[in-house]
Amino acid sequence: MTSISPIDKPITIVAISGSLRPNSSNHAVLNVVKEIIGDRAKFTQFEGLTDIPAFDDNPNPVRAVFDFRNLLREADGVLICSPEYAFGIPGALKNAIDWTVSSGxxxxxxxxxxxxxxxxxxxxxxxxxxxxxxSANMPDGSMLHLPYIRSKLNQNGQINNPEILKTIENVVDSLIITINQTRNRIE
Ligand SMILES: Cc1cc2nc3c(=O)[nH]c(=O)nc-3n(C[C@H](O)[C@H](O)[C@H](O)COP(=O)(O)O)c2cc1C
Structure with a gap:
């Protein structure tokens, strides 16, 4: 029986938006990300932030935490898309990330x-x-700050500015290159 080499498995990328708002501009960015990724990777958008309880370091957390950790563990790469609220990072996403500190x-x-x-x-x-x-692997080319995001959306709430599309494409390309380098090293 021939086994499938990890390198032959399709790349999986999990995306998480830090915004839970309807008509979120971060969701609009993730729509672009999904389109750019196309069939280069299996793209999963995590939608379960509101199911994750406040972090309390419980060694036997609820199923939602278990599933979240599993999703991240199995992913070849993770893409975070986040707004800023009150000069800080959104609490729901930070809370979910806190659950991964001890499990790694x-x-x-x-x-x-x-x-x-x-x-x-x-x-x-x-x-x-x-x-x-x-200790995430964060290549410089995969870090993007997009200010004035609302002004970059068209009347349908989509991003179609070619310059912005290109910068998002560069982030995706950089992430996929890093994933491939990592997989080659493991292989
Ligand atoms: C409660 C709240 C607080 C905000 N605070 C900030 C802030 O401190 N800094 C900032 O750059 N934008 C702030 N904004 C504006 C957001 O950056 C902007 O609304 C952005 O579109 C939010 O992302 P979203 O559309 O994906 O939710 C705030 C928006 C809200 C709703």
């Missing part, structure tokens, strides 16, 4: 970060600290 799903994980907000520099800097603390 993001250690060495290829990770892309897009901070899309009105300003966003504080949240971007804070996320960089968080993911550095978690």
């Amino acid at each position: 799903e993001l250690v060495n994980k290829p990770l892309a970060l897009i901070t899309a907000a009105t300003g966003g520099e504080k949240a971007h800097a804070a996320w960089l600290l968080v993911f550095t603390a978690l």
